[in-house]
Amino acid sequence: MSDDTFGFHVEHTSHKARAGLLATPHGEVATPAFMPVGTAGSVKGVTPDQLRAAGAQMILGNTYHLMLRPGAERVADLGGLHAMMAWDSPILTDSGGYQVFSLAHRRTLDADGVTFQSHIDGSEVRLTPQSAMEIQRLLGADVIMQLDECPPGKTSHEEVAAAVARSADWARRCRDAWQAAGRQSAQGARQALFGIQQGGVFADLRARSAAELVALDLPGYAIGGLSVGEGHEAMCDVLEHIDEQLPSDRPRYLMGVGEPRDILAAVARGVDMFDCVLPTRNGRNAQAFTWAGRLRLRNARWSDDKGPIDPQCGCYACRNFSRGTLRHLFMAKEMLGPTLVSIHNLHFFAELMSAIRQAIAAGTLAGLSGQWVAGMYQDLDAGD
């Protein structure tokens, strides 16, 4: 079923921005790429067919959620995450670390891992670098992530330094476990391990973290610990250095981002991959992204509006449904409203990434980025 290769090639650069191709056993991904999030075995509210039609290339699954329910062994029994989700294209799984630190109860951290209570049933669960690898081997994603420690925003330099040291040590343990497993999933497909840079907003710790990871010669590198409340400027300051800190021939993945303005700033600084719940979460809450600003579709001003969310958009929702109908579906609490606006937003993010790739190839990204941000952050619901 799958080509057993993994590779990354930069095809165009424009200043620090790169457009390339990520090859995985489940197909190729044009970068910069945005990965919709399928937390618990489903990108909420959309079928894989709708997801593909909306332009998604690669999706993310959450190890934390899947290990707790239905369990990694059960996912493997059901044929792995690709089979379970009916998604035969690339998948990335995170390591579970971030959710342990944000969702789980009664966390205890030690040198070898983290013990926590499941937020689902209160049971005690332990996650180690080795078990994070084994779980992701069972899930079977194309790209797997090291276990890391992600301190909250506003953590002191001393504590972030400790998290950086621990994350580097865990990266090495993850690499050893991944190599021992033959770099293969339980389904027999090649898996690529990415390390995760930590270091908060401290430039020295970011540099140290990157250097320690790069020494492990991993297939890709993620930038973790951002989009945790530090703000756009602080994020940009950290990203300013990644082009020199991380090797140019490996994909760079900014975890949990996000906002179109952040994506544009990160691409300009050399990031290749993104993931965020924004298109689906905001879609479920009736907020639709457009190049000319966001629509809050519960707003009464759209009640009689016969036009689509965006007249320029070719998504299924815009080809078939008016703003007035979508508003009605949300007011009537019909499931179809969240599904349709999620489809629209997923399509918007796919279009945004496609426009970014074209602009990098054309050398026009810097100029267009500013225009796009100016358009996208208008308030379309103003006056209500």
Add this chain to the structure above:
Amino acid sequence: MSDDTFGFHVEHTSHKARAGLLATPHGEVATPAFMPVGTAGSVKGVTPDQLRAAGAQMILGNTYHLMLRPGAERVADLGGLHAMMAWDSPILTDSGGYQVFSLAHRRTLDADGVTFQSHIDGSEVRLTPQSAMEIQRLLGADVIMQLDECPPGKTSHEEVAAAVARSADWARRCRDAWQAAGRQSAQGARQALFGIQQGGVFADLRARSAAELVALDLPGYAIGGLSVGEGHEAMCDVLEHIDEQLPSDRPRYLMGVGEPRDILAAVARGVDMFDCVLPTRNGRNAQAFTWAGRLRLRNARWSDDKGPIDPQCGCYACRNFSRGTLRHLFMAKEMLGPTLVSIHNLHFFAELMSAIRQAIAAGTLAGLSGQWVAGMYQDLDAGD
């Protein structure tokens, strides 16, 4: 966009059962037909594309819900119900009467109509034969229903007789209003008005009701006031007489049915059309219909089951998802579970009706019905 004709032709008969073709301005419907219910402007959880792919030919919209929210004028402003729902195939709307009697608060009935409080915002609303026609003219369905009075089960002969008299009077008023409007929707398409037989379980009242409606020479006739707790046998007793009571060249529609066993019994007695929330409501509750019985997909016995709901089924859910995955989606409260099982159930009902039509044409319905019922009413979850 539409052929302006309405017609009905019986193509095959097998004892009292009929297979035919209903022609409407939005296309043809092979009968016996099952109409999925799109209560509030959406067949819950499925897009019109998914609905069509599942084999639905014609759907039902609820006048009561739509008149309260978003309002019939607003539906007309948005282009009518076909445009609003992105469903360019036939639609039938009920008159609102049934929901007024089952959902609304503080109902007051008089000779000219019914006044009630909206279950949504408590506002006082009045529905008359004339306004039921006007609202359905604005909604724009292909088939519209008279306003009737549907007494609850266990109502006395005297009270049912009064409801029959009132319904007959309202049928005449509806016909007059429909004719005065040129038998056309606000969107300019031909609409067909169906009368509704009442009479509860009383044979004399059923006969009287039918006779009064048939005298009005309407394009079709519905059998109302069944599936309200009277039971399968009492329903069959009423249906036993419809073939002689209702003209053979008009479609016969059994409202709110329903259960495959009831559909089969009704088809054998000469019914052509059905509607019910069963496929979508049960789908949302993880219950999947198959020819070999129903699966309750939250049942732990399906946790590791790699097979589809039904190996013989060609629906999107069965082609892509295992029972184990579907169970997980329900346990994790993922919207995709209700959507997928609704799609499966809609496909099952479409397949059931297709098999019924083929059996009528082949003259094999009587024998097959018994086999189908024996299969379908096994308990597949037994032993758990």
